[in-house]
Amino acid sequence: MARRRVSQLITSLSSPSRFPIARCLSAFSSPDLPREFTPKSWQSNPQCKSSINKAFSFQQHSFSSKTKRNPSYSFLNSDDISYFKSVLEEKCVVQDEERLSVANTDWLRKYIGTSQLLLLPKNTDEVSKILSYCNSRQLAVVPQGGNTGLVGGSVPVYDEVVISLANMDKIISLDKVNGILTCEAGCVLENLNSFLENEGFIMPLDLGAKGSCQIGGNVSTNAGGLRFVRYGSLHGNVLGLEVVLANGTVLDMLGTLRKDNTGYDLKHLFIGSEGSLGIVTKVSILTPAKLPSVNVALLACNDYLSCQKLLVAAKRGLGEILSAFEFMDSHAINLALTHLEGVTNPLPQSASKFYVLIETTGSDEANDKAKLEAFLLRTLEEGVILDGAIAQDISQASIFWRIREGIAEASIKEGACYKYDLSLPVEKLYGIVEEMRLRLDKMAKVIGYGHLGDGNLHLNIMTPEYTDNILTKIEPFVYEWTSAQRGSISAEHGLGFMKADKIHYSKSSEAVKLMGSFKKMLDPKLILNPYKVLPQSILN
């Protein structure tokens, strides 16, 4: 049996139709959100709209009256508008209802604020003047990038002034020797990547939202994504930041050096602080060389232990060319195969419990191909994988990625879907899926998939509709379970408004207290992105 599979793989490997698939991959690179879920296409997709509206009405029920407007904040008046018009171009002081409606609404339409003012500064000096004024008036503000977040972090909760960075989208410089890019915070991720590709580099991060999300928002939320397993976190890749503090002070930390041990490395405090400590206005970032050879394989494993063994083997055997290691259980892949159009199973003979998508990216087509093929034959012979296929052309590569990336889209086509983005020790990661399946039994369909190479699980629980009964069976159990494993209740999405009061599941009380002290020191009037990230109780 094993022999037959080996020969089968050898046959598929020996096909001569190798081709460069980098561009194809780039078009299918959403880690956990389908690419077509941009606000625009979303509005024209009745099925999606219906599913999400269902979520929305329920979530509104859950989140309403969760927090009260801080009475210390001023209300916007006509003098404020006059001041902003004296500082910004008139067209950058927006009171138009339609545009305000967009700025007030988050990407999933789950959180909708009531801001009466959208400001679009064109440079750091304007951001500084806005914040200095808002601070003196104690007018609360929300910094907004591409507004693609999933935890309600980028829209007002009440009437906070929205400060959009969209007009600050200039590329400042590229050091072509070291691949160090410096740009303004409002640059769209995809635009930066396109610019870099022409120069022989790529951005070290790639997200499904790349067509809308901005680098300032990526930095402020410490965005993860697909290339994380290869290039690591933004804490390793961001070399410098310019940040405007709540009182308008411009904090220049815009170094472009790989090494700099002069004093405390302050920029890290702003990476991932979700705009609550300052507004990122400029970024310098290390960008890897664009490598020409990309290969994608879809593999079948019999159990979760084999997935782990495959991960260890891939880190050894593929090591330096491994660029993605995504896993999905059979429930997840079947969901995708059921609901996505034009997608078929590349391994039709398999009825395996787990599937792993491996991508390699390297500098040498022939060597990389040989390395991947040898690795797959070895793991097949050792019984770590049961079956597998390497994409031989652009459509195969697209299908492999489409299956993995389409799971999120497919998951909301069955009714209600409870989504959790957890970080867990890899050895224990699948345990929560199994426990949840036992716990909910026939009440729900439970699927597990995600970035196994980073220990990041996407746990989705699907039921016909949202009910309090189901929710109380899921929460706080899922958070408590995660906490007991020293996991994170937000691997890559942040806390935003949605999970601000759940931070204690992942952080010690001393750490949360210290975060509160930093917040109060840097933003004593609490004007920056209020009600988010930290529990309000520690800021009183």
Place this chain on the structure above:
Amino acid sequence: MARRRVSQLITSLSSPSRFPIARCLSAFSSPDLPREFTPKSWQSNPQCKSSINKAFSFQQHSFSSKTKRNPSYSFLNSDDISYFKSVLEEKCVVQDEERLSVANTDWLRKYIGTSQLLLLPKNTDEVSKILSYCNSRQLAVVPQGGNTGLVGGSVPVYDEVVISLANMDKIISLDKVNGILTCEAGCVLENLNSFLENEGFIMPLDLGAKGSCQIGGNVSTNAGGLRFVRYGSLHGNVLGLEVVLANGTVLDMLGTLRKDNTGYDLKHLFIGSEGSLGIVTKVSILTPAKLPSVNVALLACNDYLSCQKLLVAAKRGLGEILSAFEFMDSHAINLALTHLEGVTNPLPQSASKFYVLIETTGSDEANDKAKLEAFLLRTLEEGVILDGAIAQDISQASIFWRIREGIAEASIKEGACYKYDLSLPVEKLYGIVEEMRLRLDKMAKVIGYGHLGDGNLHLNIMTPEYTDNILTKIEPFVYEWTSAQRGSISAEHGLGFMKADKIHYSKSSEAVKLMGSFKKMLDPKLILNPYKVLPQSILN
């Protein structure tokens, strides 16, 4: 001419005597300090001792009365000793003169404190009790790891109590799936690496001081080193920390997750803060898989522009297997060839102005070798390199590394040596060497070498003896020049006591002010590692 060189390289490449040289490299891995310069061997080397004593007497002249003992600090009394003996084992409360002398003296014997007490806690609780007590008494302390720093950061300036982490050297866990190591701060780097190698992993950093330095000190100083170009900085690799704050609070940030976006990522503030914000007691760190194939090549370039082109080409052509890219000018290599025993030029036909050492580390011997050879032939044909050789056996590899690593040792054999560790944009990096050569003319010999892949230059200026006349020609010029390029006056060594008041050359006044605010918030009585990192003036 070029053709001949190509054939010459082909001949050397075609030799069949390939062998695994990883262990050899590991034994020659000091980035800028000769391995034999451990305190012990140093004492038995009269030539070194004489050179360094020369430096010492001069530096004493320069640094004396630079700062005054802070009169707010208490003086140690017998009650204090009694308290520490009630908390620690008696043998861990050290008043023995000889042992105190070692703890009071830095590795270069440049800074010598007068502490009367060395404490050796065995666990976090003991560290907490010590700090809580010292804070209440306002007794200043110096955390000490392997005491291998080069900027006077790890020894007392006056009578600060030395808290050594040497007794906290337990490995706590290793997640073998993801390669996540958790250990106590006092673990010696080399011991950790040996432990990991047996498990198929390596530490993501490697330093000349690895036989003595401790991981807690590495983290506290954000140590760089040889593997930086491949695995990046500790900000990217450290996943979690346990830190004891000045008041004894134990701050548990000891996550072992690759992704965790729950609140501010506080640990980064402690990475590189040189023990002035808290004492690191435990570390969790991501460790890369140990890869079996290592190759080393020494290449000759005609000018600095070619070195840059080679770097760009190596990042593209070798990309994922590149593990070191070190450069040295002809003055530097000649110095090594003159002063180091048993070292000959592997490229005897060359009289090039620049040399580059390239190391690759990968998972596949045959593929990696083919990739490196193809790359070298290509760059040779393009005229980027003039000549080159790949190490064919362990002694060749040793010689290649010995030349690069022996420069620091050789540089102090000519008399006085002024050393600067600068981070600069790669394009401008060699400019300071050329300017300094013009500026000093016949007064001094100026050499430039370092980690070109990281933009890290080691500028060494050698004169027959130290004089104020020479120093005033070098400083503040070297700092001003670096500052004008937005470079860093300390790429990897930190500021310590030596450069605490020079931080403004690399950091903005707002940033330095904010650092001061953090220091005062976390350590209001300023007991942690006083007189270091930040200018005293901002703490008043």
